[in-house]
Amino acid sequence: MKFKKIIIFVTIFLSLLGIGSMLSNIQSREADQLLEAYGLSNNTRYIEVKNNQTISSFLTYLQKNYAKYKIQLHFKSKIDPKQTLIWANHNVITLPTESGRYFTADDFQGRVSFAVLSLNAKVQTLATQGNEYVVLDNSYYSVIGTLKHYHQMKQNGYYLSTGPKQPTGKAKLTNYIIIIDSSSKMINKLASRYKVKIKTPVFVKNHQIHKFSIIREISLVIVFTIIAMSCSTLLALFDWSVVKNTALTGQLLHNWLFNRGVRTILLESALVLGAYLFLSWHAFISKPQQMILLLLLSWFLIIAAYSYTVLQHLRKEKKHA
Structure with a gap:
């Protein structure tokens, strides 16, 4: 018994x-769907703006005119495909980390940019006094987290926070693909202002096909x-x-x-x-x-x-x- x-x-x-x-x-x-776009939802769309406006002024415009919308932006670099700048006016979807943490809303508000690394990020880093920094163009970005290894995620990328007051905000919009996670209404308004075509990421299309x-x-x-x-x-x-x-x-x-x-x-x-x-x-x-x-x-x-x-x-x- x-x-x-x-x-x-x-x-x-x-x-x-x-x-x-x-x-x-x-x-x-x-x-699989969310992490492929680095933590974005199925409302995500992307646009390409041929404009020399800085990211900083672009974000200032969004804060002034679209404050009532929840917005998350990923600026994917055309110059360095491994680099993605991240900004949001709310707490973003948290990605699992091997150590440290992922970005929070507070990381986009100040004057200092932070970095989160993939497990095998292809970027120059410096470790000193127990802290790790990403080194880019003689600038140092404090590493606050390293992402866990999952097959859904690219393992050689690195992510930097950005904001109106941050050094990464000085980059030009034309050098980035702008990935937007917000309401359809907000995205349509923004695309209309910049006279650009809205495109749907592959991971969203795949989810629509396999929703059952x-x-x-x-x-x-x-x-x-x-x-x-x-x-x-x-x-x-x-x-x-x-x-x-x-x-x-x-x-x-x-x-x-x-x-x-x-x-x-x-x-x-x-x-x-x-x-x-x-x-x-x-x-x-x-x-x-x-x-x-x-x-x-x-x-x-x-x-x-x-x-x-x-x-x-x-x-x-x-x-x-």
Whole structure:
């Protein structure tokens, strides 16, 4: 009996890993789309402006005329394809980092530009007094983070913050492809002002084609959940068979079932926690709150399956008494 229970608990644990892995696959697939554009959403479009206006004056114009819109811009250099300048008027989508952190809204407000590196960034750096700096044209940019290695991301790029007051803002618009993540209305207005054509990035087109591609993962989540619930039901049946063999009745029966039920719930809770820790360490999780909610829902359904089975047998026992 003990060996059978061990097998059941292992199966529940593996099912929980399966559930979490499917969510990880979904998030990773979203990351395929988002990370290819360095953290942009599916609203992203891009334009090319043939204008010697500086990035600084361009951003000042945006802040003055489009303050009510959430805007994120990536200026991809035509001169150095590995360089991307990033600006936003809100907190950007956070990309996973191997060390340090990704940009926040505050990094675009001051006078100092910061750098985030890909794992194998092809750019000159200098390490001194425990700090790392990107060195470009005799200017130094403090490195605040290094991105994790994921196959979705280019590994030789580097990213610099920019803003109206920052040294990177002195660059000319004509030397960059402007990638815009904002509302369609805002993007259309901006394109109209500069008389340029709006283009759609490849990753957005791919997402539009494959928007129903997560059905398989959702189906497998349901299958794994059913397996885990079935295993929990088997645990309840095993416990009830012990009751029948010992001929417990009355308060003794209720006490025994309560104690065994609490122990089972604690063990299954430990399995859920273990699954989350394992997945956090080995799987891609861009939104931990989604993983936590999914595993908690699975835990609730597993406990519900156990409790329902026990209560049903108790009712039958009372009817026959």
